[in-house]
Every structure is written in C-alpha cells, then in structure tokens.
Amino acid sequence: MELTSQASRPVIDVRNLTKDYRLGEIMVPALRGIDLQIFPGEMVAIMGPSGSGKSTLMNMIGCLDSPTSGEYYLDSLLVSDLKDDELAIVRNQKIGFVFQNYNLLPRIDALENVTLPIRYSDITANMRQRAEAALQSVGLGDRIHHKPNQLSGGQQQRVAIARALVNEPAILLADEPTGNLDSQSGKEVMDLLLNLNQQENTTIVLVTHDPKVAAQAKRIVQLFDGLIKTPEEAS
C-alpha cells in the first residue's frame, strides 16, 4: 500500500458503516458494513447496480445523513460526534456536493448561486470576486448573470461545480454528475473534474453508471447490495 505513506492519512475513513432505512414495520438495509479509505488527491469512482446503496454512501460521506452504526472519520474528525451546527460547518468548509439534477436555485443568477456557500461561512470578504473566479475556472466567466433556466444542462452542472468548489473544500462529492447530460456535455463535465483532480489535486468521489466515465478515475469501487465487492470478486 504505497498510498499510506507518512504524509497521507486518509481524508475519508469509513469503518464498518451500516445504514438501515425503516419502511413501516420492515427494516431495509441499504449499507451492510462498508470499509473504505480515500486519500488526499485520489479520484474514486463508485459503481454498482441501482439500489446498491451508492447514493446512501455518498450522503454519509457528505455528512447529509447519519449512519445506523459504524464510524466515519473525515479529515481525522469523528463525524458521529458532531452536533447539527458542527455538521453544517463541516458541509460548508470541507465538502463540495454536486448533484445529478444540479439543484441550483431558480430565482437567482449563476453568480448568486455560487455565493451561497460563502454566505453560510464565516469569511464573507470578497464574496463576489471569489464566486466570479470559481465561475471563471469552470469556463462560465461570461455567463455569471444568467439564471439557471437560461443555461444548458451542462452549463448548469458547471455552475454547480463552481458552487461546490468556491469554499475550497477537502473533498468533492458528485452523485451521477453526468446522469442528466448528453454525451458531449457529460464529457465536458468529466474533463472539468479530471482537470481539477490532476491540476488542483482535489480529492474527488463520484458515482456513475458509465464504465467509460469510471475508467477515467484512478480507482473504482464496486458496490453490490450494500457491500463493497473486492477487486477479485469483481473480476
């Protein structure tokens, strides 16, 4: 394991994580004991059939949901110890989330959408400039005052990526970021993510159904029925 050298401790360290959903009387096990370490600068693709628990796992990693059991260390911080407001700060500072359906606020323009995470942080200085720079870095410097419905799907997803990056988080989580896009704009978004990972060394975890997309990542994690298949099992 050459990646576990002195300097790099895992930024994401998930140990024996389980998640059960309750549907009336029955318990639905979505995750059944996940162990996963992801190191700074890695780009990891999570694959698996529908319903295998990919989104559930992403939500745990993104601190949007809490596990039924197990431990999750984010940047050496035990997440299950954190209170609601501390979780909010973690989501704001350490995590950038990109959703399949972009999730931009329709009322406000691209620039204001990108400033949202800054508004919820303590450092609000140069808010405009920082948001503009983020939009520039995703190639939308000329679209800052477009409302979401005035942008193409690919452009909207790039605004969402700018928004995820604007607070310079430790990890970028993307749940099927190209799921709603045609192949051309899907490729553009993937190029953007690859570039971020290679040039800026941003840690990226992405969920995808597309093997070609997954192949661009350094590591592929296969989920099956709430469990990670080892590479041997996978092959």
Next chain:
Amino acid sequence: MKIWQALKEAIASLSANRTRSFLTVLGIVIGVGAVIGVLSLGQGAEASIIGQIESIGTNVIYVFRGNTSEDVTNPNSLTTADADALANRTRAPHILNISPVLAGQSSVRFGDESTQTSIMGVVENYAEVTGIELSEGSFFTESNVTNRSSVVVLGPELAERLTGRQTELVGTTVHINNYPFRVVGVTKAKGGNQFSSPDMDAYIPITAMQLRVKRQSIPNAVDFLLIQAQDSQSIDDAMQEAKSILRSSHRLSSRQPDDFTMTNQQDVLSIANSITSILTIFLAGIAGISLLVGGIGIMNIMLVSVTERTREIGLRKALGARKFDIQLQFLTESAMLSVFGGLIGVGFGWLLGEIVGAIAANSGTPLVPQISLNSVLLATLFSLAVGIFFGWYPALRAANLEPVEALRYE
C-alpha cells in the same frame, strides 16, 4: 448568514411571489388600516371636544340648581341675588367673575327671515368668562344690563342664516320674541357639535331676557351660574368659597345637604378622557382580533412556503446552512411580510381618516383626523411582533428538516 443578507433574500423571495405576498398581508393591512383610521378620527374628535371644552376656559365652574347625589326637596332657585352674593371679594377672594345665565328658545327675525334658536340671557362679563371673541362690534356693557337695554350679540351662523352675511351688522335691528333688539356685535366662529353650537346663539342682557323673552315666576331666577376662578390652581378654593356663600344665602342648616351642584371644566375633561380611553381599549381589542386573523394568514402561507421550498432548504443545508440560518431566513420573510402589511395599513388608515374627515366637514361637523407618530410606531411594532410570532413555527419546521429527506422531497 448576516441579517442584511437575510433581508435581501427575503425581499427577493417575496417579490418573486408578489400577488401571493400581497394577498397574504391583506388581513394585516385591513386590521391595521381600520385601527389607524378609527384611531385618527377618534383622536381628531377628542381634540375637537377637548378644544371646545377648553375654549370656554378651564377655570370655569358651573353651578346648577338641585343635587344629583342627595335627595333635596324644594331646592332654592339660583338667582341674580346669588350672583351678587358671590361677587363679594372679601368672602370669595379666589373668584374673578360671575355670570348668571338665563337661557331659552325663542324666535329671531330679520326682515322676512326668521328662525328658532337659543337665546342666552347673560351679563357683560360672560364674554370674558367663556372666552367669546367678537369679529365686529363689542359685547354689551354693564349699563346695558342695568338698563334692560334691548341689545343683542349674534353668533355668526345665526347672522348668516338671518341676513346672509356676517359683517356690517352692527346697528341693524333683529326681532326677538317680536321685540326689536339692536345688534351691537357678532361673535367669531367657535365651531360646535350636534349637541350645542354657540355660533347659532344670540346673547342679550339677562335683564332684557327676563323682561322680553322668558318671564319667570321667581323674578330673578336664573338657569345656572358660571363662576370664573382667578386661575386654574384656585379652582378648588373658589368652589369652596362659592359653596359656603351659596349655602348661607340659601339659608341651609349644617345638617341639610347642598341644594345646588357644582362642576368644573376639569371634571368634564376627565369624563371626556375616560370615555376616550374606553374607546381606545375597545379599539385595541378590534386591533388584536384583526391582527390575530392576519397573523394566522401569514402562518398559513409560510407553512405552504416551507413545504414548497423543502428542496431549497435541503440544498441550503447541504451547502452549510445552520438551523439558525434557515430559521432567520423564514422569520425575516414573515416579519417583513407583516411589517409591510402594517405600513400599507397605516397608509390605508390615513386615507380612511381623511375621507371620513372630509365627509364630516362637508356635512358641517369639523373633524380633523389626527395620526400620531405613536400610533404609527405602535402599529409597525405590533405587525413586526405578529410576523415573528406567527412565523416562528413555520421557520422552526424549516430549520428542523433533515437535509437528505429535504433534498429527496418531490
């Protein structure tokens, strides 16, 4: 999130739903509007009533025959002799002037015009006691009173009705009870209400009144006495002195109760004040109910808004919004809604007051609506409180949404 950002976002979100925002605050608008309108009219009416009462002079004491609180058989009439007794400076050092009044209804005629109005038989210092001022001529004199002169001072409205004018009347003749009276003066308009209008009165010497208009079985009896104290501080002393003089001139033993009643302007004022404060409490009740209804409307629409924006709330939480941030956002919206409604309501109420005031002025009752800064501030603060109170629960519901579930909401 900082408060000014919350305000900016609230404005953006409320103006995105303009029609709905407006309809939502209509309850508050109508409630605050009604209260401000009625309050402005009430304060206007209060000011005009108090103005009228005060225009007579706050240091005036009224003395009536009889006793309203104790049973007195055969009370003595008040007479001009009583008035003379009260004029004793050594026994009553705090009394400045006395004016006996003998009032009655009679016909007044000028040429072909004739009308029925109240005739006030008074003495020369009545004008000073009641603060009447003349627009032309002068009030009649002491010798007019002793000589039973047939002279008259007309109220301006009466003059207008009889002669069609209010000036150049001194020296003309009017007939009162078919006796000719020479006009010596016209009073300045004082305004009035539906109960009494001094502008329609005619003033003649009390002696002429006894002789020509209202013959009395007790020849020198009068209807009431007006006593003017030296100043408003000496009212109590003046009343005390008047009481003992009247008791001795009516030959009352110490066991007998007064056979006369005294009141002063301050008593009347305090009654007027207590009536208006009852009115104010009543209005406050209406205000409370309408603001309650308006507040429930706001709460309802805020709950709808929280449900509609569940995904937005989920997203904001995913981006790092704390509970407090979400709560602040929705509270700002509801508070802004209701303060906005309150402000429109103030404008609406102002308009209402002006319209009613204009209608009243047209029908001859001068009523100037008054909006005090206090009532505007109170209305605004109250709306703010309503917005925060009724917005609290929806905002709390928004703040407590779980991020994943909110994001998954369809």
